[in-house]
Amino acid sequence: MKSGYTYIMANNRPTLYVGVTSNLTQRVYKHQHNLIPGFTAKYLCHKLVYYEVFDEIMQAIIREKQIKDMNRDDKIRLIRRMNPMMEDLSYTILESPWKAPQNDDPSSPPLSKGRLGGVV
Structure with a gap:
């Protein structure tokens, strides 16, 4: 099974975005270069401010949901x-932060769907 990461991107306000991925390096690069259309590109959430590493991607998905359910103050404390x-x-x-990852794997899972990420 693939390992996974739960992460939080922010801008300078800070507006927060919570996500999950199996390839943190690739995902952060894509957020920083607005290669993923949507929330992080619109609000320029280019700073990786938090991440957790998990042995299995399902653990990361569960943690992402827990963090998304937190209120803004709890996310900031975390x-x-x-x-x-x-x-x-x-x-x-x-x-x-401006160099493309060497192993750009297009098979990396997309951002989680079913919940809007990160507006807090």
Whole structure:
């Protein structure tokens, strides 16, 4: 089974977007370059401010739903426990936030459907 990531992207306001993926590097790159039409491109949520790693993608999906059910203040508290200054963590997972990942796998699962992501 594939591993998974639950993550939160933000802009400078901060508007928050909660997502799930099996390839965090690729997904963050796509968000930062507006390659995924929709919420993150519209609101310029380019900063990776939080993420969790799971052994199985289903665990990440369950966690995504838990985080999406949190109110805004709880999401901010969650982020600040890992990232007190809400800095862009993409530098920790990408060689550079502007360099395309080497293994761009188009089979990466799409953003979760059934719930609008992230408006908090």
